Amino acid sequence: MCVSISQVSRFRIHSFGSSCCERVHGWIKNSSSLKLLDVRASSVDGKARWIRRNVSTTTQGSRGNIKSSVLGGTVPLTRIIDEESRTKVQPFGNLQQRLAQDKDLPKLLTVIVSDLETTGLNRKRERIIEIAAQDLAGGGYSTFQTLVNPGDVPVTNTDIHGIRTDMVCRPEVPRMEELIPIFLQYVESRQKPGGYVMLVAHNGKSFDFRFLINEFNRCSYEIPHNWLLLDSLPLGREHMKSLDPTGKPKASLKVLQEHYSLTREGDAHRALSDVLLLSKVFQKLTIDLKLSLSDLVLRCHTASDIIAVMAKNKKA
DNA sequence: CAAATCTTAAGAATCCGGTG
DNA sequence: CACCGGATTCTTAAGATTTG
Numbered sequence: 001m002c003v004s005i006s007q008v009s010r011f012r013i014h015s016f017g018s019s020c021c022e023r024v025h026g027w028i029k030n031s032s033s034l035k036l037l038d039v040r041a042s043s044v045d046g047k048a049r050w051i052r053r054n055v056s057t058t059t060q061g062s063r064g065n066i067k068s069s070v071l072g073g074t075v076p077l078t079r080i081i082d083e084e085s086r087t088k089v090q091p092f093g094n095l096q097q098r099l100a101q102d103k104d105l106p107k108l109l110t111v112i113v114s115d116l117e118t119t120g121l122n123r124k125r126e127r128i129i130e131i132a133a134q135d136l137a138g139g140g141y142s143t144f145q146t147l148v149n150p151g152d153v154p155v156t157n158t159d160i161h162g163i164r165t166d167m168v169c170r171p172e173v174p175r176m177e178e179l180i181p182i183f184l185q186y187v188e189s190r191q192k193p194g195g196y197v198m199l200v201a202h203n204g205k206s207f208d209f210r211f212l213i214n215e216f217n218r219c220s221y222e223i224p225h226n227w228l229l230l231d232s233l234p235l236g237r238e239h240m241k242s243l244d245p246t247g248k249p250k251a252s253l254k255v256l257q258e259h260y261s262l263t264r265e266g267d268a269h270r271a272l273s274d275v276l277l278l279s280k281v282f283q284k285l286t287i288d289l290k291l292s293l294s295d296l297v298l299r300c301h302t303a304s305d306i307i308a309v310m311a312k313n314k315k316a
Numbered sequence: 317c318a319a320a321t322c323t324t325a326a327g328a329a330t331c332c333g334g335t336g
Numbered sequence: 337c338a339c340c341g342g343a344t345t346c347t348t349a350a351g352a353t354t355t356g
Contacts, residue, residue: 118356121318126356157317160356206320207355233354237322252354269356 095302096228099196100294108195109293111136112187113282115201115274116208117161119153127153128176128215129168130161131183132271133199134279135190144186145272149173161269177219184224196226198300202253202278205231209306223303230300232278235285256281 102108117130127150135142147168155165167173174182187197201208209229216223223229236251240259253274257264262280266273286296 116356121356126318129356157356201355203321203353203355206322210320211356231321234322237353 096297096300100297105293108192109198110190110192110195111198113200113275113279115271116211117163117271118211119150119155120157128211129155129163130271132275134275136279147173148179149175151175176215180219180221196228198228198230200230200232200282203233204229213303213306228300230296232282235289239285239288253278260284
């Protein structure tokens with residue numbers, strides 16, 4: 001079963017300095033060499049055929065011109081699920097423990113830092129309006145960014161991120177149901193054969209991952225079973241607390257940026273800018289906390305963990 | 317601002333060893 | 337076995353913190 005995506009815009013893949021090693025340290029190399037490329041996403045499994053299109057729109061925004069490439073093509077909807085399969089308990093077991101003990105972990109794991117912008121804070125009513133992600137291994141097409149059309153949900157928090165309703169509620173901006181297969185394809189293109197993906201987000205457990213799960217669910221998709229979700233906020237808290245055991249640890253992205261004297265590329269609260277910053281912060285935290293890939297895996301959640309917590313809170 | 321998590325502290329519940 | 341007291345664990349609530 002396939003769906004045709006006639007117009008999917010604002011999907012950009014950036015080239016990123018390549019570097020990958022066994023330890024988490026040194027993932028990011030020469031990030032200043034970031035270079036915007038046109039979209040040339042290729043099929044991973046041969047099932048998807050994507051067609052590159054020329055730039056079709058330029059949106060004038062308060063934060064400067066936004067030029068976008070437009071990607072079109074067809075993507076197989078292999079992740080449509082029915083209610084019966086959704087209610088089955090997925091055999092996660094102790095995936096993290098098994099994976100953490102795997103000697104080939106560096107060859108299996110892809111670490112992707114991600115960030116979302118939304119129309120607001122309410123996880124039920126509000127919608128995602130921007131997604132960015134970056135594979136810390138770097139290389140070509142390692143970075144993903146796109147605006148998302150929230151449909152009939154207006155953007156009421158433009159003052160936070162600068163994204164206006166008229167910027168996203170356009171026919172050429174992809175809706176979430178159109179974007180999910182593209183995002184999945186991006187992740188799969190970064191994935192190692194038979195490998196796992198660690199999705200990192202700041203305050204992800206409370207915010208990003210829940211939004212993502214809700215949107216996937218709304219569009220009848222499910223988070224792939226080989227994804228592990230890591231919230232970087234507890235790492236930040238742990239580090240800040242180690243510096244001041246008596247104080248109350250603040251560990252927002254902004255606080256961590258200032259703590260590490262890091263420079264931001266772009267505006268705060270824009271998905272790609274936040275992703276690039278979090279990539280740097282995450283690397284610093286793993287160094288300071290002396291965390292190996294195995295340690296990080298053990299700190300991950302699965303989507304089912306978070307779904308269970310969401311269900312529990314719903315009851316309460 | 318909404319909503320969830322985390323931290324902390326206080327109180328309750330449980331466990332355990334000592335004593336008779 | 338019954339009882340006591342201390343230590344440990346669990347529960348709950350409030351406040352701080354985070355995300356957009």
